[in-house]
Amino acid sequence: MNKHDEISSGEHGEFHVQVAIIDWIDQERRRVVPVKIYSPKAEDGSFPLVIFSHGLGGTRQGYEYVGRHWASHGYICVHVQHRGSDNEVGKNNGRPSEAMRKAVGAFENLYNRPKDVTFAVDQMERLNGDKSSDYYGRVNLAKIGVAGHSFGGYTAHAVSGRVIWGPGGVVDLHDKRIKACIAISAPARDTDEFRKSFEKFEKPCLHVTGTHDTSPIGETNVEHRRIPFDSIKSGDHYLVTFRDADHMVFTGKVWPNRDADIDNEIHRLVKASTTLFWDAYLKDDADAGNVLKGRGLELLLGDNAAVERK
Structure with a gap:
């Protein structure tokens, strides 16, 4: 089995995977940023870096299937936990669904989530230069990607070039170190303002959704999921x-x-297609690009999914 047959099969890659759980502290924002790192x-050797952002109500423990898989194929994957929109939302609350709806619309979370990603990149940059660190010299800082699911899809878009509107006007949370983006089930609205938020989005992006991908709590329906893809005018998308994939x-x-x-078949194909995307855009692998x-x-993907590109 050659390299790309292995990737296409969704099989574990050539590397064994090690895991670290760390609680970082962003002194500037006075904020704890818990992470789980798969590497x-x-x-020896350095590896591209991928930051992963969980959905509303999630934690750093989630989405292990992609983090572990990507690491086995030669990526350092940092799964960030976002305080304010993690599994603490709705706890000890008589109306958990209402609490979650408030959390997903709160500007504090819309702002802090992309900032958590930027902080995670900062931390890995610091550790890459620290001779006492397990990650010393191991991070290829020229090749950084971001991925996320649901609210994490918003996060991936925002840190890759989508703007948002805050109390004082337009807020740009773009981190120019990010080279490519995977947005799974990203929230969307059918409005001109939402489409305009992608005007300056230029990073290559793999958008992933399903034929039953309706939001469990928000207003995003199946038809809305493609709006980011349709709204972006430049870059490889x-x-x-x-088929038959829902949000969860x-x-x-x-x-x-x-x-x-x-x-399980959807999980296999998600692992395979996302790894091909990373290889093309974070490893400059011409075969993966082709x-x-x-x-x-x-x-x-066969009959399991429809593909569009531009």
Whole structure:
């Protein structure tokens, strides 16, 4: 099995994976930023960096299926936990759904989530230069990607070039160190203002959704999920829409009352397609790029998903 057959199969990569759990403190914002880091176990070499942002109500422990998989294929993956929109939302609250709706619309969270990603990049940059660190010289700081699901999809978009509107007007949280973006089930609205927020978005992005990807608490419906892809005018963009995939399947869990075989196949194909994207844009792998830009992605996904690109 050659390298790209291995990736396309969704199989574990060549590296064993080591895991670290750390609580960082952003002194400037007086904010704790918990992280879980998946990294390749290797004697030498540097690896591209991927920051992952969880959905509303999630934690750094979630989405292990992609973090561990990407690390096995040669990426250092930092899963960030966002205080204010993590699993503490709605606890000890008689109206948890209302609390979650408030959290997803709060400017404090809209602002802090992308800032958490930028802080995580800062920390990995610091550790890369610290001779006492396990990550000394191991991070390729010229090759950084960001990914996220649901509210994390918003986070990935915002730190990659989408602007938001705050109390004082337009807020740009773009981190220019980010080279590529994967946004899974990103929230969207069918408004001119929302579309305008992507006017200056230029980073390559893989947009992922499903034919049943309606928001559990918000107003985003299946048709809205493609609006970011349609709104962005420049850069390499791909939209993958999985057949029979709902919003929660992308968390990596197998949920009750769903077909486990279908869910596991979606998980396999998410791992395969996202790894190809990272290889193309964070490793400059020409073969992976040809798969994405040609018909290779359609062949990989088969009848399980529809592919659009621009």
